Amino acid sequence: MAYTVMMVFGTRPEAIKMAPLARVLRHWPEVDLRICSTGQHREMLEQVLTAFGLKVDQDLQVMTQNQTLNGLSRDLLDKLDRAYEQVKPDIVLVHGDTTTSFIASLAAFHRHIPIGHVEAGLRTGNLQQPWPEEANRRLTGVLADLHFTPTRDSDANLIREGVPPEHVEVTGNTVIDALLWMRDKLQRDNWRPAPESPLKVLRDDQRMVLITGHRRENFGSGFERICLALAELALRYPDVQFVYPVHLNPQVQHAVYSVLSGRDNIHLVAPQDYPHFVWLMNRAHIILTDSGGVQEEAPALGKPVLVLRKVTERPAVLKGGTVKLVGTLTERIVHETSQLLDDPAAYARMARVFTPFGDGHASERIAERLTRWFADQSAARDNA
Incomplete structure (x- = not known):
C-alpha cells in the first residue's frame, strides 16, 4: 500500500x-x-x-x-x-x-x-x-x-x-544533504559559471567576500548600516572582491543599489541559482549573511561566517567557533570583517570544517x- x-x-x-x-x-x-x-x-x-x-x-x-x-x-x-x-x-x-x-x-x-x-x-x-x-x-x-x-x-x-x-x-x-550532493556534482562535472554569467568577472587571484541579506527585521536602518559597512570595506580593501546576490524584495533592492552601485570591487548580481550559489560559497574567503541556511551550509565548507543579526536560532554553529554574530552596526561589521582579512591567525581559527547538522x-x-x-x-x- x-x-x-x-x-x-x-x-x-x-x-x-x-x-x-x-x-x-x-x-x-x-x-x-x-x-x-x-x-x-x-x-x-x-x-x-x-x-x-x-x-x-x-x-x-x-x-x-x-x-x-x-x-x-x-x-x-x-x-x-x-x-x-x-x-x-x-x-x-x-x-x-x-x-x-x-x-x-x-x-x-x-x-x-x-x-x-x-x-x-x-x-x-x-x-x-x-x-x-x-x-x-x-x-x-x-x-x-x-x-x-x-x-x-x-x-x-x-x-x-x-x-x-x-x-x-x-x-x-537536509540542507547538508543538498549541499554535499550539489558540491560533489559540481566537482565531478568540473563546473564553472557560464560565459554569460556576471560571475565570470571574478578573479582567481583575489580573495572574495560573499554577502547575502533578506531578513525583514533588518529592513530600513539595518540594511542601510550593512550597506555602509560594505562600502567602507570595499574602499579599505580594493584588492578584495565583494559579491552580493541581491534579493528580489524591493526594500532590499532599494537599500543595496542606492548605496553600493558603481563601486569597482562590489559586484551586485541577481539571485543565483543553487549550483551558482554553492560555487560562490565554496569559492568565498568570508561570508556575511543574515540567512539561516547559510549559517548551516558555510561551516560545512570550512568558510568563516559573520551573521548580520542580533540572535540566531542555530546555537550549535556558535559553539563551533566558525560563526560569529556581529549584528547590523556598521563599525562592528567593518571591524570583524577587517580582522579576518588582516589577521591570518584569526582567520584560521574560523576557517575550518564544522558540521553539527x-x-x-x-x-x-x-x-x-x-x-x-x-x-x-x-x-x-x-x-x-
Missing part, C-alpha cells in the same frame, strides 16, 4: 532543504509523493527545482504585488484547503519557519491531516528575532505530529515544551521514520 505524502513549500530556502528529501521519497516504495508549491519565491523556486530535477504537482500561485503577510496567509489558507480536498494526503510535510509552513500546518490541522515538521525545534526565545520566523516555527511545532530535528539541542527544546519524545526524531539537517543522510532518516509511522498508524487502525 502506498501512502500519499504531500510536501508543501514556497520559498527558495525551503525548496533547497526539501529537495533532497523529495528525491529520496520519489523512490521510496511506500510513498506516493505530491509536491505542492505556494510560489512565495516563484523565480528562485523554479531554479532550485530545476537543479534537483524536480517538478511540482500543484502550483498555488498565491503571490501578488505589495502583498501583506495577513493577505498571504488568507490566500494560502483558502488555496491549501482546496488542495488538501483534492489530494487527500495521509500526511503533510512542511519545512522550517515560513508563513507557508505555518499556514499549511493550520490548514492540515483543520482537516485532521497529520503534519510532519522538517527542521523542527530551533528557537531563539524572542518572537521578534527573527520576525516572523520564530513565531511561524513555534506555531508549526504546536500543530505537528512528527518533528524531525537537526540537532540534540533542537530535540531538547521540543521536549521542554511538552512534545512527547516518541514524536521527535533527530535526523540532522549531520552527515548528509538526514533525508533517508526522515523517510525511514515515516515508514515506521505509517506502519504504526496501520496497526492502530487494524486494532481499532
